[in-house]
Amino acid sequence: MSGTVSIVPSSVLSISNRGGSFVSGWRRNNNDGSTDADFLIAILQSTGGIDAIEHQDGLSHSESIVFGFDFGSAIFVLDTGAVNFNDLPSGIIFKTMNFSITFGASSGAASGSSIFSLSGQPIITNAWNSGGTVTYDLMEGASTLSPISLIGKQFGFSFNFGSLNAGGTLQNFAKLDAWSLTGTYDIIKSESTFNPIIQNRATPVYPGSKIIINSYATTAGITSGPGTALDGVSQIKLNYTHPIKGSQEIIIKAGNQPDPINPEIIQDPTLIINGVEYVWVDLIFIEEEFTLWFYLPDFPDGFVGPVIVSIIGNGRQFSGSVSLGTLNVLFANASGIYTLDETKINDTVYLRSGFTTDIKPILFSFVDEEEDNSNNFYSMLSYPRRILELGLENIDNDSDREDIMLISTQRVIISTVEVEIPSPFVQTGFLP
């Protein structure tokens, strides 16, 4: 099933600028006190509407802004109507998505030119008193785009108005309006014969553990050979329920490649949509044709418990989300001080897990220390010698028991474990 999709302009609640407020100098309806909210109203309105946002100082202006969406409202308009994020059809993926905005420049002078550019697009040069609409293909570099990637706190755009020649009795100005996001979508069902399996899924794991996924084909429930290839996995999702924070989703993106939507915009590391917190993590995961492995990331707040693992396809071998089942994540405190050791080919890390109880005998304070005039080892001790002499095996003696108290102290078991160095992953820039 496929169709067209657009973003409801009114669902954009806010804009922000990573470098601070950008509003300086921008005016709406000739109002020098315009705010970021005024800027937002102006760029969302239709072309030719009143109260366009303008800059009138005749100087170059570059801005980089990020949009914030109202996740409680209907953000997407599909062929079937407007829906909010949670009501999107299962398996929906965007196949095309274009961002467009209208710009204009004007001057009281008769000569000069304006230059408007959107990041990633060719520079457009226009004569005075003209403008245009520029459209940006957000799919550049990606074959599919997930809804959350679009509306997460990472979507925005950068633009630059080049130097406008000053002159004339009227000030020169540049303006922006008629922002829109439109595209097409598909609804993809997961491959029913695709049967990837987590190796040793029943074994509890720790953050940092290596998780191996194999892809097998099955016939009548019996493994019959390699299954669907795994080298088209674009993301790995980890879903769990934190006892306090509620539903959480960690999305492991494939490596450190620039975001195809807006490489200049810094991605917000977390996003909460309708009570579910999404966390993006940049980690390498290794893809061979029928095997994939990754290293479990740290979970915020030291979460311990069941985690549902899913893999997301990029449309090459499969599309949509495939659940691989549940892993049981344990907590192991590996924090501490480490040193790089050139002689080691693996990592030695702390494993603080579990508790043990130590039994210690101590002397009651009312017991006098015995005077010992003999010139032996015990006479040189600074602490009551009877403890050393007695030892635990002698405490059964009634008379000794009267003077000794046993206390138990709990301590964390600290050991070390050898782990492999997370595998180097090499991909050359040349694709034969």
Next chain:
Amino acid sequence: MTIRDHQGIPIDKFNGLWNIGDPDSVPLDHFSECNNIDFVGQSSSFKTRAGISISQNVLIPLSNVKRIYNYPTQSANTLIVLTYDNDTGQGSIYHVVNPTTVYGPLLTIFGMTDFAFIPFAGRGYISPFGNYANGDLTFQKGLSNQFLYVYDGLGNSARKAAGAGMSGAMTVANGAAGHTDPGQKIFGFVSQTVSGYNSPPTILTSFTTSAGSSVSFGAIPTSGDPSVVKRLLVATKSIVGFNGDLEGYQFFFVPNAIINDNISTALNNISFYDSELLEDASHLLENYTSIPAGAAMWLYHGRLCIAATSTDISLILVSEPGEPEAINQITGLIVVQLDGNPITNGQELRDVMYVFKRSRTVAYQDNGDVPSSWLPNSIDSALGTSVHGIATVLDSGSATVDFLIVATYQGVSQFSGRYISLELSWKMSNFWQKLDRNRFGNIQIINAPIRKKLYIVLPNRQAIVGDYNNGMDWKSIRWGPLSFRTGVNTIAIYNIDQIILGADLL
């Protein structure tokens, strides 16, 4: 080798990560992705990075390590470490002398998630700070109602630096036959701590001396501060027309009038002429008795500089040369341009003091006069750095070789008085600019010039190494991300080239 009509392209050079622009633009001799590789010398060979091993050999090693600094003491190269207890919210500082010896906790403060540290004459100066929010922006400044602390390096608890003078009253009388210039004088005592700090003159007492008599002092109070080891007598010259203001006259240290302990209560038979009063002590009256904690500390011309206190994020407190605890509340202050952002760092380079905010760099030069008279010179109005964003070199703690390595929002840059273009991290600009700017306070850089590598701990709790065996410029440097089973939070270098990593709990 040819396959059909295709000529094979040998790839015999590997020069690290390339992450800028489109993935299809990655040159043949670079990686579009890589992880945990290490480069071999000046060749293009690479291998898996070195493994890590535990650094401590004690029954209960430190955990949840938030910050590590190299701490050169008078006898050894050691580490000063901050740990954090997530349950109690308390940060504790330890002194790791060697793998089997740990002193501490030296200092435990609620909310101390980070600290600034400067070693000076074998002692360590500690300034606790934390993260604060201003809207969406996270920044660092000194903890509220906290102060600068000094640690003696011997395992004793750190104590508040500076200090107030003694309190109480003393008796003054003519002593045995001696000499003074007759006239009304004001006497007082300055207490001196083991770290050499002189308190403001207190126990000010007026007395009229006689020409043929010395002066004797009794019932001299002792200081309640156990770190006080000396008490020094101060006096004014003879006053004509005393107006009753005990602090309104210039005080001088009296020669040969020192009590070398904090126990004695008498000092007898002190003789001196007014002409012998040469060393001024009045400036001590204007010094901070409690120095507020800041987020940044550095040394400039032997002066300790503290910036970004809890109440003044654009203020630098500058001490007297050689006296890190002597900061004048009037002449020792520098206000950096007020732009709503706190000072994050400072460093001396070629006799100039460079002060950084997150997106600004300003220079000051010592003109021989008091710090408040030093004029600013704007270096860059767009680039700055974070609290740990200047690379420390070897284990000296100093950040300079002939230039600084500075982590800016733009990338990792060389700074020689201006930011050198292109930045060293140009080849991985996308990688760098994807880092969370609100967590740039977590970036910490070390420069290991013997290995010819830069090690950088990143906000995402991973690290990256920049190998400059082939040259320290944007083209020759080779970058390679590093990841570990546990997230790393801090890095230090000690014993010349031993790399120490600290891992915390998320």
